[in-house]
Amino acid sequence: MFTAILVMAGIAIVLGLTLGYAAIRFKVEGDPLVEKIDAILPQTQCGQCGFPGCKPYAEAIANGEADINQCPPGGEEGVRKLADLLGREFKPLSEEHGVEKPKSIAVIDEQVCIGCTLCIQACPVDAIVGAAKQMHTVVEPLCTGCELCVAPCPVDCIAMVPVAETVQTWKWKYPVVEIRKAA
């Protein structure tokens, strides 16, 4: 009886030490979870989630401060991926943070632009070029479509234009499953 307890206690101590050592020895550096979440987020840096950028939102998700359904540009698919990654239940996008829209980019009406530089300061990815009292323009390939430049424009010369499908970006559609048809 006494021996049994001793043996069990001994085993427990050995295993505990092993686990403790393993935790130190094989410690994962940094917080890969934030990186993983950040990799799923679309990097539009639009702040619709309520955080100043994708990385802060990723950190908030990792810390349990934010839900996974606050990113409209990532869309349902993004939520699904986050749900998979974090082992949580999928939930539809929360309406207060906005709705999923087709990918758009900002276009400045160069006739109307007064060169105020407000949009340049608003752009999270420095995709707008121009100088004070000079015309501004959006570098299209760099624009993430975050819409942050739209509100600050005093003359409302920035429009969000959906990105048109080209032959290079055209995608084959998911084949229609006809199993339900016919009988």
Add this chain to the structure above:
Amino acid sequence: MIHSPYVRKPVSVQRTMGLVLLALVPGIVAHALVIGAGVLVNLAISTITAVAAEALMLHLRKRPVGIAVADLSAVVTAWLVTLCFPPIVPWWLTVCAVLVAIVAVKHLYGGLGQNPFNPAMIAYCSMIVAFPALMSQWPPAGHLSFDTQLSLILGGPRDIDGITGATALDALRTGLRSGTQTVDTVLKGSAFGALGGRGWEWVSIGYVAGGLFLLAMRIITWHMPVAFIGVLAAISGLFWLVDPAGFASPLFHLASGGAMLAAFFIVTDPVSGATTPRGKLLFAGGIALIAWLIRNFGAYPEGIAFGVLLMNMCVPLLDMKTQPRVFGHRHDIEGGGK
């Protein structure tokens, strides 16, 4: 929008299943002629049950009923169930078995193409576990009249010893286990014919003929029958050469029980079987090995069904590890699915 290719080979699941049914006919005819026409009654019962169960399940799963019933897959399952069963099992046993196969094994796993296990073999195994006595009453060839068979099927009184004899495999097992007999003395018994069970040899030959037809029609590939027969012959041959008194010959193993039915019709079930060429060889070979082991050392006289189910479990692994090399990737050790 429909995309290319715009031409299709005139094939269908229905045609494949139809050809399998056609290929079963020689074996069924031999069965009916040599053993008795009771099998035809059982076939009718199982077919009706299978089609009804299939239609019901499709309806419950909200799938188009007509097109899926017309693919004949349920009928193939039903026929295979019946052909592995003793031909005089009572009707309700057949109904139970078919329901297990169609409802539980096929549709609860997602319907045609989704079942990880062979429905007929699950039906066989569950019935032999649940009703061991009924499942081991095999009539000797030509012994029972059609009327007797019919009354037994319809649930008439069963005078076990009067109507059934031990099958060849059974007789061999009990004979050898008694410790007093050798293979030779056992094989002199009334249950045995020239090759295996008396009369059953003809049924086996019928199955072989059907199997060759399937090979010729390219419905099945050579891999599985060759591996199954080859491994069964090799392992039984090896032990037979070492100890002819303790182990039956390869020919006996191949001609008895459901070996030929299995080699061409059961092992080759595409849905639950391995798919790569090497995987098919390992899959069928594994079944033969397990079947031989159970026949010789196990608790049941016939082990093919268990062999099939055990190997079904290995299919994902087999497929993953035996991916064929892809064009141009000659030096890749493993193809896909690493």
Add this chain to the structure above:
Amino acid sequence: MIGRLFKFHGGIKPDAHKNESSGGAIRKAPLPARLVVPLRQSARAGAACIVAVGQRVLKGERIGEPEGFLGTGVHAPTSGTVAAIASCPMAHPSGLETPCVVIEPDGEDRWIEHAPFDYRAASRDEALAWLRDCGIVGLGGATFPSHVKLGRGSGIETLILNGAECEPWITCDDRLMRERAVDILAGANILRELIGARELVVGVEDNKPEAVAAMQAAAVGTPTRVVAVPALYPAGGEKQLIRVLTGVEIPYGKLGGDYGVRCFNVGTAHAVYRAFIHGEPLISRIVTLTGNCETPGNWEVAIGTPVADLLALARPKADTDRILMGGPMMGFAMPRLDVPVVKGTNCIISASPRLFPPAPPEQPCIRCTECAKACPVELQPFELYWHSRSKNFGKAQEYHLFDCIECGCCTYVCPAHIPLVDYFRFSKSEIWAREREKTAADQARERFEFRNFRQEREKAEKAAKLAAKAAETRAKLAEAGTAEAPAAADAPAAEDPKKALIAAALARAKAQKAEIQPQNTDNLSPQTQAEIADIEARRKVLEAVAATPAPQAAEAAAAPDEPRS
């Protein structure tokens, strides 16, 4: 290695239907009323327009300048006037529009001055540039630029000429070989010299005995070998034909050059011959018009001829319900009939439900492995289907999705009538789209992080400047005493350099209000002036916002609401 043929795995034998169109000689198609020449001849490369609306162009005049690494020249197929430069539907399954030069022919068909190009006298690079400028691309259907194909790799042993034409219905290469075998071989030998290959092998499927005979007759007395390969779709696939003729297998992502072989289509060889010996750019090609029509045949068609005009030559029967471009195995149904013929257009098929019955409804996969048996690249299509269907793209790639050549064999043989290739095309384009998105996201992340870093840096710099300035101001304030009341009121805050600065700025602003200083923008129009004032105001606010933390920003932010034009 003479005579030995190799096999590739799988393959299918659909009804060839070659006899419908292979009987008659190639005829020259009449010029249409309008030619629509796409500047983008294939999905992968485009050309920059170098003509203007209203400009007169001559036959063979360049209208599109090669753009990018894979770009090639585009030329006017006849003489006439540029009527428009507009977006027109493209010969592509998407039916999307692409910039096109619309030319109204003047009927004179007058050539621009052109001269043969002596590739032996010129350097190799010059010869390749000539090919690019002549707009020579692979005419087998893939329209890969020939100069790129020639320019890569070295130590090429064998040049293979692809005359297999394995797709059903198409006979344009067949007719070309029968009628212009000598020219084809001349072009092929130029290619062989440019690539430095030792031998030239022509592969023709054995269901075209006349073409084999014509090519053999043309090759008599030369070391060129003309080989009849067994008719088995897709023997005309580049990698499949290389395999059959040389036994070499070229994996996905690799070019034949790494393996000492190169493969060109017979039509391309013919175009190369025209380009070098006659100095003519690629402005026409042979197109097979066949299918459910009254007068099938092969026509020499100017690039840019709308399909509708060609159909007038073929006269489709009444029950024609679709028009296919390319063969029935890999072609596509055209969304519209005003699509023009491009360099890759080898065949136009009038399809009827009788000839091309609609596929029966899709049934569940029973894992019969028919598709794996038919796949020429030895894939397991049912596994790929499984993963593509569930959008498990990573798994699909592990099963070598991108080795798929989309030949359609698996769909052809599938007893469950599953459109397997559609699933693979879907998966591929989805993976590509995701890669594009990922690249864009990575770029955005990097730029965002840099911007944040820049802002931090600027803030730090500004803080340093402020500290310096505050010290200066404090000194000034001390000098001025407490003359100005507001500044005095804020005196306790003067401890904080920023607040001191704001106080100073406010004081300055008050002073400015009192006496209006003349500025260099004074003699502008009132409207512009208003705008500038507006901007200035907002800028000031911004500076204040940038310079002050949140609480102070609130009071400054009240300003911009007032002057708005």
